[in-house]
Amino acid sequence: MGIIVQKFGGTSVADTDKIKNVASAVIKEKNNGNDVIVVVSAMGHTTDYLVKMANEISSKPNSREMDMLLATGEQVSIALLTMAIQAQGYAAVSMNAMQVGIITECVHSKARIVDIKTNKLKEHLNKGEIVVVAGFQGVTPDGEITTLGRGGSDTSAVAIAGALHADRCDIYTDVEGVYTTDPRIVPKATKLKEISYEEMLELAYVGANVLHPRSVETAKQYQVPLRVRSTFKLDDLGTYIIGVDEMEINRPVAGVASDLSQVRIVITDVPDRPGNAAKIFELLSEADISVDMIIQSYGRNDDTNDIAFTVGKVDYDKTMEIVKKAIKEINATNVLVDDDIAKVSIVGAGMVDRPGIAASMFKALAEAGINIKMISTSEIKISCLVERDQSNEAIKALHSAFHLDSKEEAVVMGDLPNL
């Protein structure tokens, strides 16, 4: 008996039949004796359709008006889902972001939530009503409609759960949970029973698309227990995303992931003077470019270094412009580019106490004949840059080396988490 926040994505409410199924899942939770708040996204391809119309009208639609337009998608879903719950004989009420008071900064298309008013939500819960809230949208203190950007509905759900000190936030989606790696690459990938916020964040940042990092960060901040499960397979418990202290299992590696979206840039023969490296990364930072892995090779005889780093391919053009200017200032001679790379990472909260993990990773890759171009580590992650065409092989080798292979093959349904 407590408060449960459920979130259903666009594929879960894609048509009226699916909306009826969602209503059943909501009522099931209500019948468990819980107060239930449901957060929903826009139906299936509604957002694409609205964006298409906007693009027919303007090549560069105003972002305020875009938010006004897109916010209608979720308002349709909440009304229909509420009707579906009522049709099954339960009291329910829909609320858009303005009615709840999901207050955001005044930034359009990617606003951050700054406050969630709970008084109206509680009023309805106290009356025994199931409250159906529009995800993805917010409102500024001035009454302007905003949207939260990618993964926005997840963030809405987690933030509401945090504000209400909910017992759990269940993210219903079209996959069954979080896997040890992409089952399309490793058919024996295992669905994780639980994973820590930190592990999930590392996996999310290296390419998983089950949950947007912002929602996981919000869950971590408010210590909201999260769960990812399938709308279409309600007998499966899914994956719990919880604090590391609450985890039952202490395994060194939770998952293996690859990221093919980066490009490596090497600046050669950088004169070994203090501040040269700083100069380059300062300029990149000013241009809002996130640099991921960095290696500086020290100690050559000729008093020069090579500086290598990776950036997202989307930032490549901007990065090269800056780098070309910078090398003149610091008297470096040359820039090499390598976009034939993959970043392969192992992630695990148990890594901290086990010093042998990195060595095991390098050994496993070596045995598979895979050369490591760069290495970077965090407390719970080790990443290696490898040749792009060796990426899948690397994942398979690591998945097996860290005993993540399941006895059964994963049943692939929907878009699988691209860990």
Place this chain on the structure above:
Amino acid sequence: MGIIVQKFGGTSVADTDKIKNVASAVIKEKNNGNDVIVVVSAMGHTTDYLVKMANEISSKPNSREMDMLLATGEQVSIALLTMAIQAQGYAAVSMNAMQVGIITECVHSKARIVDIKTNKLKEHLNKGEIVVVAGFQGVTPDGEITTLGRGGSDTSAVAIAGALHADRCDIYTDVEGVYTTDPRIVPKATKLKEISYEEMLELAYVGANVLHPRSVETAKQYQVPLRVRSTFKLDDLGTYIIGVDEMEINRPVAGVASDLSQVRIVITDVPDRPGNAAKIFELLSEADISVDMIIQSYGRNDDTNDIAFTVGKVDYDKTMEIVKKAIKEINATNVLVDDDIAKVSIVGAGMVDRPGIAASMFKALAEAGINIKMISTSEIKISCLVERDQSNEAIKALHSAFHLDSKEEAVVMGDLPNL
């Protein structure tokens, strides 16, 4: 130089190309040097589509949720139209009912506007912006979303024009104006240059569907000059609907209309005692049934009367239930029903001073061989009940008798006003 409120209906914004055309019409008015507020309905068949989904989910969808659902239609239109205006280089901003403050009673699906906040509208107008407002929707003081029912967007536009003391409210639609009668019946129907609020109301109530009576009443109340014109023929000035004092022309009859939606009920042999008639109409009134024409035949030798009246066909079953009970109480013997009737009316503000109009009407019908079953009159209207299959003939005869025939045949486009 003043404030002009423009209203565009669903067919005027049915697709993105039409929305671009509407943007041009809006900008044309802005370029005349006016402050412009645009009220829009949902795109074409959006409302039908939303209702269809609701019906798939529930046979009796909750009216609060229905309003939540339907209000999205107008929000899509305002965002897209605003983008289209901006794309042509003009400053514009969209506002839904909640943002404007279009305050209604807390009644769903047919709320009445009780107040319109003008501060935010004026703020935007003062910045030189074109303000695009969602029609059809309102908000209660508690923040609940309501809708205004049939003709709601017209009412929104007129009420905003009234609140801002606008110089004019232009209703853009798919017909060119208000005609002397339905051009599908009389091809030589004339488009009226102007018509008074009162005449328009009488014509609206007897079957015209150009403007909903509520919007005309609101315009009359606030003395807002209204104009009906075609979105697709901007060189045509349309029809002005104004106060009778401001009208240039003083013609006895403005238009001829028929109403096929009524049924006649005759209670025979009602004992001639005070209060018997009152009894029947009191019961009908308590049941919220509007009675239109009433005739009581007096002075028969046997001290009984016949009471005849008409009600809308939609109220027929409820009416008969009440009447059958009532005749027992008042000792009347019999009830006759006649649904083969049409009410043909002539409407004209100039009627008041010209006593011969009624006589001319009866003579014209008689000459056409049409028998009159009942007559009712108001200050500016005379209605005759005739056989249903003589309705069109009656209209033609009256249209000609009162010199309303135009030299040219009306160009029928879109749904013509069903006067």
